[in-house]
Amino acid sequence: MKKTGFLYDDRYQEHLTGNYHPEVPDRLPAVYKGIQEAGLLEHLTLIKAVPADIKWVETVHDPQYIKRFAKACNSGNPIFDSPDNQMCTATYQVALLAVGGVLEATRLVMEGELDNAFCAVRPPGHHAEVSQAMGFCYFNNVAIAARYIQQQWDIQRVGIVDFDVHHGNGTQHIFERDPTVFYYSIHQHPTFAYPGTGREFETGKDAGHGYTKNSPMLPGHGDKEYQQILQRDLVPAFAEFKPQVILVSSGFDAHIEDNMSDIKLTTEGFTWIIKLIVELAAEHAQGRLISVLEGGYSIRRLPELARNHIKILMDA
Amino acid sequence: MFISNSMTRKVITVKPDDSIFKAQELMAENKIRHLPVIESGNRLVGVVTDRDIRSALPYNFFKTAPSEEEKKNYSELKIKDIMTKDPITISPAYTIQDALLLIQDARVGALPVLNEDGTLTGIISVRDLLRAFINVLGIGQPGTLLCILVEEKVGQLKKIVDAITEENISFGSVLVARYWEKDKRAVFPYLLTLNVAHIKEKLTRMGFTLLNPMEWYLDQLPKNE
Numbered sequence: 001m002k003k004t005g006f007l008y009d010d011r012y013q014e015h016l017t018g019n020y021h022p023e024v025p026d027r028l029p030a031v032y033k034g035i036q037e038a039g040l041l042e043h044l045t046l047i048k049a050v051p052a053d054i055k056w057v058e059t060v061h062d063p064q065y066i067k068r069f070a071k072a073c074n075s076g077n078p079i080f081d082s083p084d085n086q087m088c089t090a091t092y093q094v095a096l097l098a099v100g101g102v103l104e105a106t107r108l109v110m111e112g113e114l115d116n117a118f119c120a121v122r123p124p125g126h127h128a129e130v131s132q133a134m135g136f137c138y139f140n141n142v143a144i145a146a147r148y149i150q151q152q153w154d155i156q157r158v159g160i161v162d163f164d165v166h167h168g169n170g171t172q173h174i175f176e177r178d179p180t181v182f183y184y185s186i187h188q189h190p191t192f193a194y195p196g197t198g199r200e201f202e203t204g205k206d207a208g209h210g211y212t213k214n215s216p217m218l219p220g221h222g223d224k225e226y227q228q229i230l231q232r233d234l235v236p237a238f239a240e241f242k243p244q245v246i247l248v249s250s251g252f253d254a255h256i257e258d259n260m261s262d263i264k265l266t267t268e269g270f271t272w273i274i275k276l277i278v279e280l281a282a283e284h285a286q287g288r289l290i291s292v293l294e295g296g297y298s299i300r301r302l303p304e305l306a307r308n309h310i311k312i313l314m315d316a
Numbered sequence: 317m318f319i320s321n322s323m324t325r326k327v328i329t330v331k332p333d334d335s336i337f338k339a340q341e342l343m344a345e346n347k348i349r350h351l352p353v354i355e356s357g358n359r360l361v362g363v364v365t366d367r368d369i370r371s372a373l374p375y376n377f378f379k380t381a382p383s384e385e386e387k388k389n390y391s392e393l394k395i396k397d398i399m400t401k402d403p404i405t406i407s408p409a410y411t412i413q414d415a416l417l418l419i420q421d422a423r424v425g426a427l428p429v430l431n432e433d434g435t436l437t438g439i440i441s442v443r444d445l446l447r448a449f450i451n452v453l454g455i456g457q458p459g460t461l462l463c464i465l466v467e468e469k470v471g472q473l474k475k476i477v478d479a480i481t482e483e484n485i486s487f488g489s490v491l492v493a494r495y496w497e498k499d500k501r502a503v504f505p506y507l508l509t510l511n512v513a514h515i516k517e518k519l520t521r522m523g524f525t526l527l528n529p530m531e532w533y534l535d536q537l538p539k540n541e
Contacts, residue, residue, distance in 0.1 A: 020483070020514040083484055084510050127458075127510070134458060135510040166510065169458070192529050194510040195458030219530040259513045262528040297513065 001043060002287070004314045005108055005117030007101045008032055009049035012122045015094040018078065018086040022260060022297040023123065023136040031120045031293070034303025035310055043314060045114055049121075051093065052100035052144070059147035060140055060174055065131040069095075069138060081133040095123055095138040102141045103148050106290050110153050110245070116281070116289040116313050118250075120306070124294040126168030126249045127195060135166065135195055142247050142292050143174045146181050149245055156180055159243025159285070161234065161277050162187070164251020164294040165261040167198025167214065171249065177208040182241045184234050186226065188254070188261045189216040213237050219262035223269035226254075230276055238280050245288040246281045250274075252296025252305045260297055267301065271308045278312055289313070319415055320408035322448040323429050323438035329354045332361055332396035337387065339395055340369050350426040350441060353399050358435040360428055362399035372398045405430045408437055412448050415440055454488020459508040462516070463532050465525040468499045476503060479518055485509050495532065502532045 013025035035041060057066055072080045073092035080087055098121040105117040125142055127135030146158045160175075162168040162185040175181040190196045204212035215233045217225060252270065254263040265273075274291070281289040291313065296302055329352050330339050339351055343366050353362040370378065372393060377386070406415055406427045415427060419442065426441035450456055466472040473492070480487070488506035495502045507515070516526055 021511060022513045082509075083486075191455075192461045194460045194512075196455055197458075219528040259516055260510075262530070 002115040005114040006044040007047040007119040014090040016088040030302035031306040034307035049097040049101035051096040062131040128170040162249035165254035186215040222264035248291040251294035323440040363403040364399040463527040463529040
């Protein structure tokens with residue numbers, strides 16, 4: 001069995017999103033419940049959140065944006081940048097805890113104390129742009145972790161896999177000119193789903209050309225199509241790029257019972273996907289993998305999805 | 317949605333007595349394919365396209381770079397010899413819809429835009445229309461496409477728009493299309509939000525059928541044969 005870290009902190013539930021919002025605090029207890037009831041907790045290394053040092057947040061986000069977010073939050077603004085981003089006065093601090101928790105998990109993996117980790121954080125991050133909150137996201141947790149790795153350790157190539165059903169526009173834009181970070185995303189086709197980016201012809205810019213890859217999936221597609229496309233697109237891309245560490249934007253909203261999309265992955269489909277990513281990490285990155293929660297809104301299915309996910313990481 | 321808002325105002329032009337090589341260079345430099353030909357006083361006398369130039373020169377001019385001597389043989393060729401005289405034009409007060417229909421009908425790639433006094437004020441190309449169409453669809457902004465099946469009777473669209481507006485969700489666009497079943501229509505609102513779960517539930521509760529947009533598309537296929 002591998003040494004797997006599990007980042008979980010009650011304070012992540014203090015970010016409140018108001019009525020009729022799918023990104024609710026209850027998502028995290030649902031994740032916890034699945035892992036606890038399967039008796040996995042005692043085999044995991046529990047990681048607690050620590051607030052991120054702003055200097056790491058600034059490796060991705062504009063300092064003016066960070067200040068603007070802090071100010072909007074502290075003055076009690078219920079939304080930030082878009083009606084999608086509903087928040088409360090705790091949101092800024094919780095967002096810093098999300099980044100800090102992911103960086104702590106990353107540190108433990110990079111220093112060899114853990115083989116890999118799953119970070120059950122809120123708010124999510126992959127839609128957050130350098131200077132704009134979008135799609136329930138404020139700070140781009142995974143992007144900041146990638147920069148942290150590159151600045152703290154001697155790492156030339158970071159691979160990011162994003163299987164949230166929505167394209168991670170923020171992560172793509174942050175690294176689209178950077179040949180040292182490969183961003184791969186599989187998601188519902190942007191003609192039908194938020195945020196309208198992540199088309200096949202978006203392949204990176206300038207020096208980063210060829211280091212972004214998108215696999216848009218049509219509504220109605222599920223396990224079979226995902227398996228075919230991941231084999232066709234992700235496997236050869238990483239065989240060539242050879243990431244030295246893999247960060248995963250793990251969204252569970254492509255599940256057939258999640259009403260945020262029209263993609264029809266089953267619970268087993270998700271298990272297959274994370275298995276493949278773990279194999280890629282073993283092959284190229286000495287197993288180093290940090291998985292970070294993005295979307296996934298089916299409170300009924302999250303327990304089993306999180307349980308299976310972490311079981312694959314543990315090799316249990 | 318007027319031509320004046322969507323046209324290119326900084327028009328690159330040539331004179332009737334310019335050589336065709338000048339036109340060729342201007343097109344290559346600016347990555348364009350249409351040049352209005354003007355006389356003194358900004359009066360339009362014609363349009364020259366990359367196709368006109370290709371037809372006027374031998375094939376090997378485009379295969380390999382021609383020598384200066386080869387070029388010399390064609391240096392007498394002027395724009396006025398190869399341009400389209402009296403081209404179809406449009407007024408800046410016309411609409412984008414006019415331009416779409418006119419360009420399709422005339423089978424051209426661009427229309428010079430003329431003021432009432434006949435002077436050139438801009439050019440509108442297929443590329444400008446594409447930009448305008450992207451704008452109309454709202455797809456330059458993040459959003460989600462829904463597909464709602466409605467009965468073809470008065471007031472259905474209002475119900476949908478009201479229900480969505482009540483949730484404080486902005487529209488990128490709304491398209492209405494035919495459905496294979498008689499007396500039904502498919503409505504495609506493009507909503508500028510990621511938060512669609514609640515509005516989907518609400519529309520379903522109101523009695524509307526939500527389709528996966530691909531189901532609508534696949535149903536259309538046999539009808540399009």
